[in-house]
Amino acid sequence: MSKKIVVVNAGPRKGWNTDTLITEAAKGAESKGAEIIRFDLFRLERYTGCISCFGCKREKNKGRCVCKDGLTPVLDAIRTADGLIIGSPNYLSEPTASFRALYERLIFQSLTYNVENPCCNQNVIPVLFVMTSNAPDTMYSGLVQNYQQTLERFVGPTKTLISGDTLQLKDYSKTDWQWTMFDPESKQKRHETVFPQEMKKAFEMGAEMV
Template sequence: MNVMAFNGSPRKKNWNTVTLLNNALEGAASAGAETELIQLYDLNFSGCISCFSCKKISREKDGVCAVQDDLTSVLDRVRNTDALIIGTPVYYGAESASTRALLERLCFPYNKYSKDRKSLFPRRISTALIYTMNVGQELLGTLGYDRHFSITKTALERHFGTCELLLCTDTLQFDDYSRYESEMFDREAKIKRHAEVFPEDCRRAFDLGVRVALSA
């Protein structure tokens, strides 16, 4: 069984999103999965260009994005994977730009414009979304983040299969808060939370990885 994960943070090492993804993949590997982490910010690719090649009646194959760039071979491999885990920081209340571009290219070719809205993806697979963000849990509803997360979750469910959501809030943003303009944050509280709560978030990510792999 194969699990593909995507890091939608430009911070590729040791930071919040990639750390949680690595934990999730360790969990998946402990359940016997072969795992792969794709760094989106190492790839040169665009979002959907609205060419509608994937909707042409004369198309040769279903579910193929016509755009040729670094994402093309990755999307080819998605066809054969057993599970997908997408991790992203929240940027302005949504996924990072590269994650949005991935989601468009990943989902739209399988989005059948038929009355039954049936997905063109040939199988049902497990998926998961991991979001990391500065704000605390208590603000998710007020800011409308939970609504946005649920829209993306529903898209993955519709196109691919079950989707589990993991939210990691109130993250550490800088290694040394004294070097950055950051008066709006309670620096000590951030550092304390990172030491005390983030390890628990990592454990939750590990367990998510186990579940994703076992249900694949």
């Protein structure tokens, strides 16, 4: 039986950095025979982050978020998956609000508040967390490490891939404002030389997951 890998895009821009890297990771998993189930969070029905209803803390709902909305099929799929690939661009030094909404509900449903057994997740699976940013990747190693540690504690062994200094626009000269913070030529060069290497790495990490 083929393994089922859930792929989640927590970025809004189709065909750009985050989308490209998680797609490559999915291709890597597929190359090893995995079945891919993909969700684009910005294209789902309306949803929220955790509403602190504590429904998941009742014995009958143990480990299961009871809030029913656009994230329900995502959480249900992850609960029975063999692996999770999730990617988000960095917005204002954090993953997107869409990522955070899923992250809150994914983690909190397994948090027991019990010292002896703090996590009730019964489906421990490997995770690949991808983050992209227009800033250098060195700025976010600590941030990504924090998410990695929590994902490892409540979902499963987690690997990370950070892609920094990414290309944001095809032509920076066509912006209405003067984006003097960036060097468009340097951005383009990196996109043509380094980003393909990151795509290759994402493919390999997706394959390794399977």
